[in-house]
Amino acid sequence: xxxxxxxxxxxxxxxxxxxxxxxxxxxxxxxxxxxxxxxxxxxxxxxxxxxxxxxxxxxxxxxxxxxxxxxxxxxxxxxxxxxxxxxxxxxxxxxxxxxxxxxxxxxxxxxxxxxxxxxxxxxxxxxxxxxxxxxxxxxxxxxxxxxxxxxxxxxxxxxxxxxxxxxxxxxxxxxxxxxxxxxxxxxxxxxxxxxxxxxxxxxxx
Amino acid sequence: xxxxxxxxxxxxxxxxxxxxxxxxxxxxxxxxxxxxxxxxxxxxxxxxxxxxxxxxxxxxxxxxxxxxxxxxxxxxxxxxxxxxxxxxxxxxxxxxxxxxxxxxxxxxxxxxxxxxxxxxxxxxxxxxxxxxxxxxxxxxxxxxxxxxxxxxxxxxxxxxxxxxxxxxxxxxxxxxxxxxxxxxxxxxxxxxxxxxxxxxxxxxx
Numbered sequence: 001x002x003x004x005x006x007x008x009x010x011x012x013x014x015x016x017x018x019x020x021x022x023x024x025x026x027x028x029x030x031x032x033x034x035x036x037x038x039x040x041x042x043x044x045x046x047x048x049x050x051x052x053x054x055x056x057x058x059x060x061x062x063x064x065x066x067x068x069x070x071x072x073x074x075x076x077x078x079x080x081x082x083x084x085x086x087x088x089x090x091x092x093x094x095x096x097x098x099x100x101x102x103x104x105x106x107x108x109x110x111x112x113x114x115x116x117x118x119x120x121x122x123x124x125x126x127x128x129x130x131x132x133x134x135x136x137x138x139x140x141x142x143x144x145x146x147x148x149x150x151x152x153x154x155x156x157x158x159x160x161x162x163x164x165x166x167x168x169x170x171x172x173x174x175x176x177x178x179x180x181x182x183x184x185x186x187x188x189x190x191x192x193x194x195x196x197x198x199x200x201x202x203x204x205x
Numbered sequence: 206x207x208x209x210x211x212x213x214x215x216x217x218x219x220x221x222x223x224x225x226x227x228x229x230x231x232x233x234x235x236x237x238x239x240x241x242x243x244x245x246x247x248x249x250x251x252x253x254x255x256x257x258x259x260x261x262x263x264x265x266x267x268x269x270x271x272x273x274x275x276x277x278x279x280x281x282x283x284x285x286x287x288x289x290x291x292x293x294x295x296x297x298x299x300x301x302x303x304x305x306x307x308x309x310x311x312x313x314x315x316x317x318x319x320x321x322x323x324x325x326x327x328x329x330x331x332x333x334x335x336x337x338x339x340x341x342x343x344x345x346x347x348x349x350x351x352x353x354x355x356x357x358x359x360x361x362x363x364x365x366x367x368x369x370x371x372x373x374x375x376x377x378x379x380x381x382x383x384x385x386x387x388x389x390x391x392x393x394x395x396x397x398x399x400x401x402x403x404x405x406x407x408x409x410x
Contacts, residue, residue, distance in 0.1 A: 050306075050341055062295050066305035068273075069298055076292040085292075087281040090267050093274055100271035100308060101255075108313040119326040136255055 002026040003057035005047060007033045008201040009164070011107060012054035015070045016201065017157035020193035022078030028200060067107070068099040071154040091148070098147040098155035105133050106162045113169040127172055134178045141180040152191070160188045168205065207231040208262035210252060212238045213406040214369070216312060217259035220275045221406065222362035225398035227283030233405060272312070273304040276359040296353070303352040303360035310338050311367045318374040332377060339383045346385040357396070365393045373410065 004019060004026050006012035010033065019026045030039040031053055038044055048055045048065055056070045057063055064070050075084060075095060084092040109129050112118060118126075137159075140147070147155040163185045166175060175182050188194060198204075209224060209231050211217035215238065224231045235244040236258055243249055253260045253270055261275045262268055269275050280289060280300060289297040314334050317323060323331075342364075345352070352360040368390045371380060380387050393399060403409075 049344070050310075058295075060295075064298055064302060066302045066309070068305045068309070069301040072301055073292075073298050081292070087278075087286070087290075090263075090265075093269055093278050096274040096277055097269060097271045100273045100305070103305060104271070104273070104308045104313055105255075108309055115330060117326065117330065119324045121322065121324040122327045125320060125322065139254070 002059065003029055005029045005031050005038065005044070005053050005055040005057075006201065007031050007053050009203050010053050011067045011111075011158070011161055013164070013197060013201060013203075014067055014154070014158040014161040015054050015056060015074060016197045017160070017193050018071050018074045018078075018154040020196055021152065021154070021157065021191075022074055022080075024074065024078060067158060068103040071099055071158055072096060075154045094148045095153055095155055098153070099158060102147075102155060102158045102162060105129075106137075106159065109133065110162050110166050110169070110171070113171050114165070123172065130166075130171065130173060134173075134181060138178040138180045141184050146184075156188060157194075160185065160194065207264065208234055210234045210236050210243065210249070210258050210260040210262075211406065212236050212258050214408050215258050216272045216316075216363070216366055218369070218402060218406060218408075219272055219359070219363040219366040220259050220261060220279060221402045222365070222396075222398050223276050223279040223283075223359040225401055226357065226359070226362065226396075227279055227285075229279065229283065272363060273308040276304055276363055277301060280359045299353045300358055300360055303358070304363060307352075307360060307363045307367060310334075311342075311364065314338065315367055315371050315374070315376070318376050319370070328377065335371075335376065335378060339378075339386060343383040343385045346389050351389075361393060362399075365390065365399065 002019065002024060004012065004015055006016055006028055007030065016028070031044050033053070036044045036051055038047070045051045048063065050065060054067055054070055055063055055065055056073065064073060072095070075081065084095055086092065109126055112126055146152050147159055163175070163181065175185065207224065207229060209217065209220055211221055211233055212235065221233070236249050238258070241249045241256055243252070250256045253268065255270060259272055259275055260268055260270055261278065269278060277300070280286065289300055291297065314331055317331055349355070351357050352364055368380070368386065380390065
């Protein structure tokens with residue numbers, strides 16, 4: 001049994017979806033990111049000194065942090081782990097490459113708009129970056145159903161999570177300007193694991 | 206034989222160091238990130254549509270992008286690959302966790318200061334974030350010689366590369382305020398692979 005520390009709609013949504021997709025047994029522990037307390041009254045910094053979600057407690061009680069690392073762990077422990085198991089298999093590194101792309105080029109750029117104090121000049125710089133990365137992603141999704149090919153992977157769980165933020169935040173850009181990303185997002189939104197994750201985190205959109 | 210596309214001192218310095226540390230055979234191809242042309246006259250976007258370094262061309266001619274993914278690949282193909290080979294081995298995920306931490310929490314934050322148009326309000330936000338992450342890192346390096354334990358790993362090559370930027374950029378912060386990080390950086394600076402990488406990229410500091 002795994003334990004996932006999460007905050008509703010935060011990037012912990014990605015491992016939440018990935019655990020469901022991979023049918024791994026887990027329990028959820030909610031963290032209030034303002035007070036840094038867990039719902040069961042524990043100071044979160046005692047769990048993760050970095051004080052951010054997600055945290056995955058492994059079956060041997062080791063604590064694993066960083067969304068992209070947790071997602072790769074889940075992929076390597078799910079029912080399709082053998083498909084990415086060998087260092088001679090390029091699929092393995094395509095998954096890692098996509099995870100790092102979402103983490104460093106999308107999560108960190110789009111997530112910055114959560115900061116209400118973000119100055120307008122910074123928004124201009126970030127918008128250019130988002131356009132650039134979305135142009136690349138849209139072209140990729142034109143010829144590939146999912147990020148790493150014809151099958152859903154944990155990288156899509158992560159990409160979906162960040163695109164969800166994009167839909168909520170006021171970035172000054174519209175997802176509909178990238179039709180392949182829009183179609184991809186809408187298709188993912190109806191996946192059973194994503195519907196369940198929304199319910200379990202109490203998300204409405 | 207691998208090929209590494211790099212730009213002097215960019216985050217491609219990390220896989221450059223890692224290739225040397227792991228004694229893997231490689232050649233370097235220099236990219237001008239202003240003109241987006243390689244030194245041998247190729248438009249870089251035809252190599253990597255994302256138009257950024259590093260790119261590692263594998264021995265089977267597959268193109269791998271994203272620094273953290275390339276570094277994990279190198280670790281999995283170096284002489285110590287067996288130490289991180291099993292999904293039952295937590296060391297494997299500690300390495301990945303450190304790579305993702307450097308990528309998303311250090312590279313992306315410190316690297317933003319390369320932008321000369323960065324407004325002062327943004328610098329204030331970023332400085333707070335750097336302090337926060339450096340406090341965590343300094344505490345970690347107090348009890349651990351390297352990022353993932355007593356041995357140097359590819360995550361240290363990445364962390365060194367980003368700390369080098371910190372020393373060059375005007376962030377308004379001083380590395381000497383974090384003594385364990387300073388000691389770690391100075392120690393890494395004299396590693397033979399890092400000295401060679403500096404020479405090969407024409408770096409002086």
